[in-house]
Amino acid sequence: MKIHKYDTVIVGAGGAGMRAAIESTKRSRTAVLTKLYPTRSHTGAAQGGMAAALANVEEDNWEWHTFDTIKGGDYLVDQDAAEILAKEAIDAVLDLEKMGLPFGRTPAGEIDQRRFGGHSRNHGEAPVRRACYSGDRTGHMILQTLYQNCIKEGVEFFNEFYVLDQLLVEEDGVKKSAGVVAYELATGEIHVFQSKSVIYASGGTGKFFKVTSNAHTLTGDGQAACYRRGLPLEDMEFFQFHPTGIWRMGILLTEGARGEGGILRNKDGERFMEKYAPVMKDLASRDVVSRSIYTEIREGRGCGPEGDHVYLDLTHLPPEQLDAKLPDITEFARTYLGIEPYTDPIPIQPTAHYAMGGIPTNVQGEVLSDNTTVVPGLYAAGEVACVSVHGANRLGTNSLLDINVFGKRAGIAAAEYAHTADYIELPENPAAQVQAQVENLLSATGTERVAVIRKELQETMDANVMVFRTEQTIKTAVEKIGELRERYRNVSVQDKGKRFNTDLLEAIELGNLLDLAEVMAVSALARKESRGGHYREDYPNRDDVNFMRHTMAYREVADGGKDSIRLDYKPVVQTRYQPMERKY
Amino acid sequence: MATPTLDKADTAGAPEPGFADSPYITVTFRIRRFNPEISEEATWEDFQLEIDPKERVLDGLHKIKWEVDGSLTFRRSCAHGICGSDAMRINGKNRLACKTLIKDINPSKPITIEAIKGLTVQKDLVVDMEPFFQAYRDVMPFLITKGNEPTRERLQSPEDRERFDDTTKCILCAACTSSCPVFWNDGQYFGPAAIVNAHRFIFDSRDEAGEQRLEILNDKDGVWRCRTTFNCTDACPRGIEVTKAIQEVKRALITRRF
Ligand code: SF4
Numbered sequence: 001m002k003i004h005k006y007d008t009v010i011v012g013a014g015g016a017g018m019r020a021a022i023e024s025t026k027r028s029r030t031a032v033l034t035k036l037y038p039t040r041s042h043t044g045a046a047q048g049g050m051a052a053a054l055a056n057v058e059e060d061n062w063e064w065h066t067f068d069t070i071k072g073g074d075y076l077v078d079q080d081a082a083e084i085l086a087k088e089a090i091d092a093v094l095d096l097e098k099m100g101l102p103f104g105r106t107p108a109g110e111i112d113q114r115r116f117g118g119h120s121r122n123h124g125e126a127p128v129r130r131a132c133y134s135g136d137r138t139g140h141m142i143l144q145t146l147y148q149n150c151i152k153e154g155v156e157f158f159n160e161f162y163v164l165d166q167l168l169v170e171e172d173g174v175k176k177s178a179g180v181v182a183y184e185l186a187t188g189e190i191h192v193f194q195s196k197s198v199i200y201a202s203g204g205t206g207k208f209f210k211v212t213s214n215a216h217t218l219t220g221d222g223q224a225a226c227y228r229r230g231l232p233l234e235d236m237e238f239f240q241f242h243p244t245g246i247w248r249m250g251i252l253l254t255e256g257a258r259g260e261g262g263i264l265r266n267k268d269g270e271r272f273m274e275k276y277a278p279v280m281k282d283l284a285s286r287d288v289v290s291r292s293i294y295t296e297i298r299e300g301r302g303c304g305p306e307g308d309h310v311y312l313d314l315t316h317l318p319p320e321q322l323d324a325k326l327p328d329i330t331e332f333a334r335t336y337l338g339i340e341p342y343t344d345p346i347p348i349q350p351t352a353h354y355a356m357g358g359i360p361t362n363v364q365g366e367v368l369s370d371n372t373t374v375v376p377g378l379y380a381a382g383e384v385a386c387v388s389v390h391g392a393n394r395l396g397t398n399s400l401l402d403i404n405v406f407g408k409r410a411g412i413a414a415a416e417y418a419h420t421a422d423y424i425e426l427p428e429n430p431a432a433q434v435q436a437q438v439e440n441l442l443s444a445t446g447t448e449r450v451a452v453i454r455k456e457l458q459e460t461m462d463a464n465v466m467v468f469r470t471e472q473t474i475k476t477a478v479e480k481i482g483e484l485r486e487r488y489r490n491v492s493v494q495d496k497g498k499r500f501n502t503d504l505l506e507a508i509e510l511g512n513l514l515d516l517a518e519v520m521a522v523s524a525l526a527r528k529e530s531r532g533g534h535y536r537e538d539y540p541n542r543d544d545v546n547f548m549r550h551t552m553a554y555r556e557v558a559d560g561g562k563d564s565i566r567l568d569y570k571p572v573v574q575t576r577y578q579p580m581e582r583k584y
Numbered sequence: 585m586a587t588p589t590l591d592k593a594d595t596a597g598a599p600e601p602g603f604a605d606s607p608y609i610t611v612t613f614r615i616r617r618f619n620p621e622i623s624e625e626a627t628w629e630d631f632q633l634e635i636d637p638k639e640r641v642l643d644g645l646h647k648i649k650w651e652v653d654g655s656l657t658f659r660r661s662c663a664h665g666i667c668g669s670d671a672m673r674i675n676g677k678n679r680l681a682c683k684t685l686i687k688d689i690n691p692s693k694p695i696t697i698e699a700i701k702g703l704t705v706q707k708d709l710v711v712d713m714e715p716f717f718q719a720y721r722d723v724m725p726f727l728i729t730k731g732n733e734p735t736r737e738r739l740q741s742p743e744d745r746e747r748f749d750d751t752t753k754c755i756l757c758a759a760c761t762s763s764c765p766v767f768w769n770d771g772q773y774f775g776p777a778a779i780v781n782a783h784r785f786i787f788d789s790r791d792e793a794g795e796q797r798l799e800i801l802n803d804k805d806g807v808w809r810c811r812t813t814f815n816c817t818d819a820c821p822r823g824i825e826v827t828k829a830i831q832e833v834k835r836a837l838i839t840r841r842f
Pocket residue numbers: 753754755756757758759760761776777780819820821822823824826
């Protein structure tokens with residue numbers, strides 16, 4: 001075991017982690033621990049754009065953006081946070097441009113902007129061009145640009161280090177962060193990083209679904225590390241299903257395709273979104289479009305012999321426009337489906353895309369241990385966190401924005417905190433829990449296989465807690481997850497070595513997914529209403545009287561070691577926007 | 585009723601019994617295995633698998649790892665060609681395992697899979713990427729400007745933006761560099777990927793350090809080592825015209841115009 005000492009440790013090297021690292025490296029001695037090489041992060045998969053009311057191409061202002069974000073989140077958004085997001089968006093985009101990001105340009109040479117779902121002029125009048133983009137690889141360009149600037153700033157990376165435990169120490173009745181414990185993939189060695197601040201920026205949890213746009217590596221490691229140490233997880237029942245994933249594979253096809261004029265059609269060729277969202281049509285918010293697609297499928301208007309998908313039609317758009325604006329996604333259709341998007345519509349279905357919930361933070365990125373108490377030295381930003389700017393449903397282009405605005409804020413806040421704080425003494429045997437976890441898995445001889453349990457988990461999640469949910473389906477999922485968690489105790493790995501043991505890490509990642517899936521399902525069961533991405537067929541309406549509040553899920557451990565989930569609730573921060581019925 | 589599920593979407597499963605026209609075929613993956621914890625010798629190992637030929641080579645590797653031999657080791661993340669994790673030598677050509685469909689590489693013969701060349705193999709298909717990233721860092725891959733920052737964005741015409749569009753697509757997968765015979769013979773050569781990324785900044789109208797970057801590439805291990813074999817262009821999964829970018833850098837070195 002090795003012990004390292006840094007002012008600030010950042011967990012994850014995607015957009016939020018690297019944006020934080022650029023700030024914190026300037027201000028404090030910083031280490032970035034990342035389980036992947038930095039440019040491998042799934043930020044690079046984001047395609048369509050990053051919203052900011054620059055008003056480069058038409059009238060716009062950040063107050064309209066704030067409103068759209070709150071309405072898009074079905075009023076579960078904390079309105080103070082949404083205001084910061086929209087206001088600071090403008091500088092966030094300009095910062096990236098100055099760092100070198102090659103945005104698409106207007107004829108006048110300014111940053112060009114395109115339409116995106118849920119973004120409107122003057123509180124819902126009509127779609128507005130607010131998304132700044134770089135072709136259909138905006139996330140790729142953000143990731144590259146941030147990595148390039150990390151090189152420029154001399155950011156210190158520990159590549160292929162898996163953070164498996166969060167060290168919390170109680171001092172004067174307050175839980176404080178003392179550092180993290182990490183596993184080095186190349187050698188199997190365990191490292192303790194003692195630090196004054198820790199920032200989690202480790203991304204989402206989408207791999208508990210089968211049809212998902214998420215990378216294999218999105219297994220909720222940061223959420224799980226905090227949750228196991230008794231910190232709450234907020235709004236985990238809210239997961240976004242992106243309307244246009246490649247049929248069966250789930251690979252993302254950007255909403256920018258509809259922003260450029262693409263149309264969703266059912267088997268009769270009908271533009272069905274006109275029925276569900278007369279004003280915004282194909283550019284209604286994602287939860288609305290995904291439900292509409294499944295409604296078409298269930299009512300027998302799906303395409304193909306099984307009637308299990310619909311079409312994204314780009315055939316009316318000029319090939320030059322597709323080549324210039326959507327080169328990557330048209331290539332995905334060619335590579336993975338053998339389809340030519342110039343002439344043929346692309347089969348799509350909703351795909352599990354984004355966790356709105358996560359580790360609760362305030363607007364400085366400080367992690368909360370209950371509704372109001374800050375954990376000194378602990379921060380989170382990006383998809384791993386819940387500030388909450390996305391509420392019950394995130395608007396497209398607001399995640400690339402979120403990582404930049406709140407990554408920067410967390411990076412500054414964590415570094416400044418490190419200047420004022422002292423190191424917290426490490427607990428005795430700080431690596432004990434991780435050592436035990438690794439040793440147990442390596443010596444286990446049980447008959448359960450990781451891949452089998454993971455597949456069953458993904459199948460039950462897709463079948464029971466996806467776009468449509470009922471008490472019945474969620475209960476089925478809760479039961480199944482409980483059974484899988486039991487069986488997980490009997491899991492063994494085949495690779496017993498120390499060197500690049502990805503077999504072992506997949507087992508650890510599965511443990512994280514199982515815990516988080518249970519939190520999601522239990523939170524969803526208790527929310528007896530429909531709001532944003534959480535749709536209950538047995539409670540089809542939003543219920544502001546009983547459920548205008550955030551879910552806070554805590555892990556409780558009984559004396560015998562058996563764990564359970566306790567749910568609590570936290571009020572939504574409302575400033576100037578009163579909840580209204582949500583129409584597009 | 586729950587969300588309709590798509591059982592046919594099953595990517596890891598075995599053929600369903602009684603399926604008359606099963607899409608599954610039998611393929612042999614012949615994989616170059618190496619684990620110094622066990623032996624200093626690398627060996628070829630064959631795996632037979634039943635798989636839908638429309639699936640990716642990466643799906644086949646997962647099937648082996650998940651169902652047969654958990655110790656098989658490779659990097660991957662996104663599974664659709666945008667993270668650059670899984671460049672490997674498949675039937676003697678550098679490709680991304682997640683962007684190569686089994687049907688497209690003649691599955692009637694054994695499919696050979698080995699680590700990319702020119703970088704030290706650490707285990708099975710995993711190589712040490714550090715020298716590759718070092719060459720990338722050496723070309724100063726970040727925008728360098730002089731003078732005060734403008735308050736708004738720097739202006740750039742769509743034509744100027746287009747000038748370096750191709751080389752911004754790079755995902756740092758190393759398929760190009762590790763297919764280059766010059767790089768195999770001498771790991772000191774910067775290699776195509778670093779030059780592609782230098783190109784991305786040299787031809788960016790906002791950048792003011794083109795001369796410096798050109799001097800770096802004028803080095804004995806720089807751009808003149810390229811012998812224009814086009815292996816890199818053939819290997820690039822992003823369709824970047826790598827050789828053309830290298831030629832443009834060479835020309836800029838001669839004319840000092842960019
Ligand atoms: S130029 Fe192409 S082959 Fe080379 S590293 Fe970049 S993406 Fe990979």
